[in-house]
Amino acid sequence: MPHRSLHALLLIVGLAGFASFAQAQGWLSLTPGDGKYAVDLPGKPEEARQTVNTAIGPADSHRFTLKLGDDEAFITSYSDFRPSAVTRPPAELMLEIEKGVMAALPGGKLRSHEAIVLDKYPGRAFVIQLPDGTLYTQRVYLVGNRLYQNIAVTTGERTGDSRVKHFMDSFRLLKP
Numbered sequence: 001m002p003h004r005s006l007h008a009l010l011l012i013v014g015l016a017g018f019a020s021f022a023q024a025q026g027w028l029s030l031t032p033g034d035g036k037y038a039v040d041l042p043g044k045p046e047e048a049r050q051t052v053n054t055a056i057g058p059a060d061s062h063r064f065t066l067k068l069g070d071d072e073a074f075i076t077s078y079s080d081f082r083p084s085a086v087t088r089p090p091a092e093l094m095l096e097i098e099k100g101v102m103a104a105l106p107g108g109k110l111r112s113h114e115a116i117v118l119d120k121y122p123g124r125a126f127v128i129q130l131p132d133g134t135l136y137t138q139r140v141y142l143v144g145n146r147l148y149q150n151i152a153v154t155t156g157e158r159t160g161d162s163r164v165k166h167f168m169d170s171f172r173l174l175k176p
Helices: 003-012 090-104 156-160 162-170
Strands: 019-024 027-032 037-041 046-054 057-068 072-081 109-118 121-129 135-143 146-154
Touching: 027 057, 027 162, 037 072, 037 162, 046 072, 072 162, 090 109, 090 121, 090 135, 109 135, 135 162, 146 162
Parallel strands: none
Antiparallel strands: 019 027, 027 037, 046 057, 057 072, 072 146, 109 121, 121 135, 135 146
């Protein structure tokens, strides 16, 4: 995939608090200060913070992005909505997110999608293939009024990479 295509995908995904890291078998365990979660990444990500406008209102978003060359990127984020904004059933919101991502990736084909659960919290997993073969893999979870998103963008030989599975499966909520 051309460098600009990966860059464009990273812009579509749409911070900064203290984050800690622990190294394990070549991976870093990211634990964002206020994120209340941990996830493994194959390197140290860049942090960004912004307020984004969404269909259910503004959200404070914290994003950590790791771009590895021109063919691989990992993104983990959490966004906090006003508690009064999250009024629809979580499964409905998860499906709306999937549809929104599909709309933002012209020509993309949905390869797989399913409702998932993490520690009793609802989520959604889906994979979208772009016309150039790029795979966009995403898992989202709604915990109260906080939305967690984990995204892997892979191209070429990396589309079947076990690193995507490791990244997605390593996501865990931390006890308060």
